[in-house]
Amino acid sequence: MELIKSNLHTHTTLSDGEHSVEENVETAIERGFVSLGISDHSYVDGDGDYTIGKGNEEKYVSEVRRVIKKYEGTFDLFCGAEVDYYSEIDRSLYDYIIGSVHTVKIEGQHRGVDWGGEYTQGIIRDFCGGDHVELCKMYYENVMEHAEKNKPDIMGHFDLVTKFHSFDEDERYYDVALGALREVMKHVKRFEVNTGAVAVNIRKDPYPSKILLAEILRLGGTVVLSADCHNRKHLGFGFEEAAKMLKEIGFTSIDRLTKQGFVSDPL
Ligand SMILES: [Zn+2]
Ligand SMILES: [Zn+2]
Numbered sequence: 245m246e247l248i249k250s251n252l253h254t255h256t257t258l259s260d261g262e263h264s265v266e267e268n269v270e271t272a273i274e275r276g277f278v279s280l281g282i283s284d285h286s287y288v289d290g291d292g293d294y295t296i297g298k299g300n301e302e303k304y305v306s307e308v309r310r311v312i313k314k315y316e317g318t319f320d321l322f323c324g325a326e327v328d329y330y331s332e333i334d335r336s337l338y339d340y341i342i343g344s345v346h347t348v349k350i351e352g353q354h355r356g357v358d359w360g361g362e363y364t365q366g367i368i369r370d371f372c373g374g375d376h377v378e379l380c381k382m383y384y385e386n387v388m389e390h391a392e393k394n395k396p397d398i399m400g401h402f403d404l405v406t407k408f409h410s411f412d413e414d415e416r417y418y419d420v421a422l423g424a425l426r427e428v429m430k431h432v433k434r435f436e437v438n439t440g441a442v443a444v445n446i447r448k449d450p451y452p453s454k455i456l457l458a459e460i461l462r463l464g465g466t467v468v469l470s471a472d473c474h475n476r477k478h479l480g481f482g483f484e485e486a487a488k489m490l491k492e493i494g495f496t497s498i499d500r501l502t503k504q505g506f507v508s509d510p511l
Contacts, residue, residue, distance in 0.1 A: 247487050248509045249480055250500045252281035252324055252398065253342060253436060253470035258304050259284035260294040263476045265311045269321060271476040279320035280479075281501060282308045283342050286331035291347060291354040295328075305337045322501055326400055329390040330354070340501055342436065342470075343396025345404065348382040357383055361408040368409075377416045380405050384424035391428040397506075398468055399428060401438045402452040418455060425459055433465045434499055434506070437490065439482035440472030450486050457493050466508065468499045487511060 254268050255261030261268075265282055272280040284304060285295040296304045308323040315321050322339040329345045347354040350371045357364065357379070364379070372378035383405040391399060403421060411417030437457070441447040452460075460467065467490060469483050487498065490511060497508040 245510060247483060247498075248500060249275065249277045249483065250279045250281075250469075251277065251471045251473070251479055252322065252340065252468060252501060253283050253326065253400070253438065253440070253472045254280060254479070255284055255326075255472075255474045256282055258282075258300075258307060259296050261474045265308055265321075266314075268473075268476050268479065269311065269315060269319060271479050273319055275480055277480065279322065279501065281322035281324045281340065282311075283324040283326040286325045286327045286333050288328045288330045288347075288354070291328075291330070291356075295331075301334060301337065320503060327394065327396060329386045335394075340397040341394070342398045342400040343390050343394055343432070344400030345383060345386040345390055348379070348386060350382075357405045358407045364408045376409060376411060377414065377420060379409075380411060380417055380420050384420055388424050388427045391431045395431050397432075397434060397501075398470075399432050399435045400470075401440070401472065402428075402435055403456060404451060406451075406453070407441060407446065421456060422459055425456055426463065429460070429463050429465055435460055435465060435467050436470040436472075437467050437486050438470050438472045439486055440470075440474075440478070443471065443473065443478040443481035449489075450482065454489070454493060457490070457495075461494050466497070466499045467495060468501075 256265050287295045287298050312321045324340045326342045326344050347356045355367050368376045368379050438451045471481050473479050497510050499506050499508050
């Protein structure tokens with residue numbers, strides 16, 4: 245079955261992306277997408293460089309809405325946001341939100357779990373007594389609180405903490421991650437399968453890992469495919485492979501946002 249292509253995780257020049265909203269729409273149309281969602285980073289106090297910036301929420305939304313109007317009737321564009329755990333937003337402004345955790349706050353400072361391998365090792369050494377499980381506990385604590393408090397439409401890159409550090413050899417990791425997943429699923433049932441780090445050669449597989457995806461399926465969760473692209477050339481990157489993987493795990497459908505809400509397309 246031909247994959248119906250859409251992507252709700254798209255960054256533009258309004259935050260840390262390389263192309264404008266319109267440039268992304270043009271590429272989506274060229275590549276046969278049926279819809280696209282813009283999800284720039286909501287402002288994070290103390291860690292705002294990669295976000296839409298302080299006080300810019302209305303400006304951001306009105307720019308995306310301007311482009312939505314421009315393509316009305318010809319292409320479905322949605323106004324979303326990738327909302328960080330440490331963000332405050334006006335939920336009523338958006339068609340959907342992706343809930344993500346990028347940092348843990350230690351001693352009042354943001355420490356990114358996706359800032360690099362050495363940086364991650366540094367957090368584990370300096371703030372976790374050398375035990376990496378302490379880092380993932382902090383990270384998943386934020387993920388669980390985010391899900392409960394903000395109930396995002398989609399949970400973003402669920403296991404981002406594994407970006408630069410492998411926990412695979414440590415079974416304690418999966419106790420923490422699966423425990424967090426079960427808590428999260430009391431509030432949010434939809435997860436993205438995020439190919440962003442695969443597109444830029446940082447990872448071989450999308451987030452979340454297959455073990456987590458299998459548990460999402462077992463607990464009645466659903467998935468969307470997302471490119472998390474910061475450059476329009478990565479729109480749809482790895483979607484076919486990800487769909488194949490999902491099928492192998494046992495998923496039979498993929499969610500897609502329409503003007504009438506989320507629908508599920510058979511895989
Ligand atoms: Zn993110
Ligand atoms: Zn993102």
